[in-house]
Amino acid sequence: AQRLSYADRDHYVADADFVPVPAAELIDPIYLDVRATEAFAPDEHATPGDPGIALGRGPMRQMWGEDPTEHHPGTTHFSIIDPYGNAVSMTMTVEAAFGNSVMVHGFMLNNQLTDFSREPTKGGKPVANAVAGNKRPRSSMSPTVVFDPDGDLFMVTGSPGGNSIVAYVAKTLVGVLEWGKSAQESIDLPNIIARGDVVGVEVDREGGPEAAEALREMGYNVEERQGENSGLHVIIVREDGLEGGADPRRDGVALALE
Template sequence: FMQAVVGGRSVGVPGVPKLLEDVHKRYGKLPWKTLFAKPVALAERGFAVSSRMAKSIEQNRQHLQRYPETAAYFLPGGKPIPAGTVLKNPKFAASVKLLAAKGSAPFYRGKPAENIIKAVNGAKDNPGKITAADLKNYRIIEREPVCAPYREFEICGMDAPSSGGIALAQIFGVMRHFDMKAMGAGNIQSWRVLGDASRLAFADRDYYVADPAFADVPVRAMLHPEYLKLRAGLIANSYGALPQVSPGGFARTQGKGQGMELPSTSHIAVVDKSGNVVSMTTSIENAFGSTLMANGYLLNNELTDFAFNPVDAEGKTVANSVAGGKRPRSSMAPTIVMKNGEPYMAVGSPGGSRIIGYVAKTLTAHIDWGMDIQAAIDLPNMLNRGSAYELEENSAAAAKAPDLEKLGYKVQVRDLNSGVQGIVIGKNGLQGGADPRREGRVMGD
């Protein structure tokens, strides 16, 4: 996997500069040029490297040393930057100043774009194929949100090619047939329902979710109440783990394909005094992306989110197979929960394909088990993406391993480094929660 990640072949066209500019043109109130003083100052003055970042640099030393610009930044003198070091980035400050002055255009058809192409195609051991036309022709696509009713709420998220919103809609469309509140957080049967609902969602995800411009994604069928009732029936008719899970029997012309998403992403949730709500997940995929740098920033390795097997064992084309101009599937799940037609909650997380489980756990803990947003985030992570039930090490979740094994699950106790950030909008104001497993925090004016 890392042979595919490191270098130019995995780099996709960056979308964030154009996205931010597009959203600001439609909804922004402050002048664009005034929005960048803080990131410029942070890049010029520097920031103290956290212990988690220092550990990650050490762990990825082998890959970071492959390209001179990246090695000079993260491994000065050949040694990983220790925690507490003040790290400055004047090249990035210059890029942000250019974004402030000229907007996103230079990053798609100017010198910054040329620098990206040069870095990607000039990677000596794994060059890419990105072209000036790829950057110039990139377009933002606005999609209708995927919303699912759950209790008195509507849980809304991203449509394909992200699998996050669809999977959450399926999970909660199944769980609405169970009294999760009565069972409670301490009941192993609650986790059986949540775990198997997730397994069923991932079974559909692996077959059907991809870029809808290239594949038929049967979202309506996957979210139809009768279909989800049938899926819930599978769980209701079994006391233990489902012995096997299969995708729904839609007109299946695609094969099964699994991309590998690494848990190196960021999420923010914001509510302003005017009532605007943002839930935004952004990623360069791997901790250090492709490990290539251009214009002072790391370039992504998003193309490894495509399936590694374009054709499955039965000879069927995989929906999420790689193609030029195609957007890879992700599991990002920025979520806005609605109540009585008004925003009630914004939540999301980094974590690769585990994002879906992290967000599902947080929503269940808050909605069904009555935990405030911080307690819901703090609750030890337990999730199932289809193979093993993963339990957060060094937490109360690990103690549930024997009970889950008795139910028939394969269990894996491991580090589950979520980064859930959330805000609940109540009658008496806002309540925020930040994941203690990362450096996030709650801030307010």
């Protein structure tokens, strides 16, 4: 699922003020059903699908080439719920350890140009995320707030970590919503990032080596990783109060302030 979603993201997602981004089509249940049933060998690169064909609206994929951008670390995140129930999930980036190394009035300027594709064309087709004046670069930041079926706040999550942010945040959602884990337990799960023809598995966390071996037996090209760069901060609203967790992979702590 990660490989398919990353493939579509790399192909279609860019500044919607400059290019037509089929956001609604990419999450349409009909298209998702098509993607879920597409068969591909584990050792092959996942290719972008075509939501236009799936929805009977004509081809979309032929418009754009794939964006090969690799994002750099330089991001931070915090999750907050205040005493009044207001919540914020905030991810910020300067796109390098010290942005572009220029400070103005106490603010470090970002190096966000590296979030654009370095190649304006791929395979003879324009890349949606190619650089242009006044254009916003594509971002992997995924600050997320979850509400229960009654519309009440249930969970706040998010993380730094370059293009792996998408996988980091999704891990906490699966851990809490599908597996019933606590905030800290969901954070502590090994990070698994499947983009392209490699599945990166964090093997220096509990359960990581077993996950790597299981995926390898299924035929996936597994890359064992250590020192993942996630910095997840998760808060869950429980019946008896707030439950928080912070990622031990970075500096950070869960605090309740009176």
